[in-house]
Amino acid sequence: MEKTPPPAPDDGAAGGGARRFWSARRISAGLLALLLLVVAVAFLYDIAAVRADRPAMSWRRELTDQLARRPLEDIWVLLGAAVATALGLWLLLLALTPGLRSLLPMRRTHPDVRAGLDRDAAAMVLRDRAMEVAGVRSVRVRVTRRRADVRAVSHFRELDEVRADLGAVLDDTIGRMGLARPPVPAVRVRRPGRKG
Incomplete structure (x- = not known):
């Protein structure tokens, strides 16, 4: 019975084709999902209360009053926009980068196995x-x-x-x-x- 030789190493993986491992980022994704859930539930509860002929919650009335009164060049409006932009850029960076910088990819000797x-x-x-x-x-x-x-x-x-x-x-x-x-x-x- 003749043995088949192991597959040759993937030349593309040995050079520029070997990609880094991607991090699941479960903690940051879970925290963001929890924060969005809390905000969405608060807004939905308030909207349902207004539809049921109850007054809107004080924080939403205060927020809409502040947004209606303050001009766009106000320092607090600019600061809020800067924080939201920084948070959005951070989330985009997390989504577009592999993470797991501590793992060095090894040569692939088999197409289905990564180490x-x-x-x-x-x-x-x-x-x-x-x-x-x-x-x-x-x-x-x-x-x-x-x-x-x-x-x-x-x-x-x-x-x-x-x-x-x-x-x-x-x-x-x-x-x-x-x-x-x-x-x-x-x-x-x-x-x-x-x-x-």
Whole structure:
């Protein structure tokens, strides 16, 4: 019985085709839905009360009186418009951006499977591998979507040798992570007690 080879990696996903993960944003959507529900219920209750020959609620009478009396260039009208505009832009930004910035998309080896690696986990793997390099005393690693900033302290060996070994180890480790857009390592090595 002949085995079928696994599907080849998707070349489009390895480059610009790999998209970031979208956040569900359940909390912000739930809060907005709750706020809209409260406002809608208040207005519907007041409209039903007016239709039943009862007086309108005082807050709605006050609001309509204020809106009728104040000119458009009034500071409170402008402030309310600015707050509403900022809130609307914030909601549009939430709707149009993926979110989940902490997940790095991985190469897709199968079209139905998507995987991601947390940036903190990637930083931990790089730190552990960097600590295996001879001469490295301590390492701090910060991984972004495009870069892996590695700051190492070396207590023996030449700094250029440590930097070269670190670069080779990090390149190998980043290549083995299987990320769709591998971060570029930026390595800085210094002696203990020196800043930089």
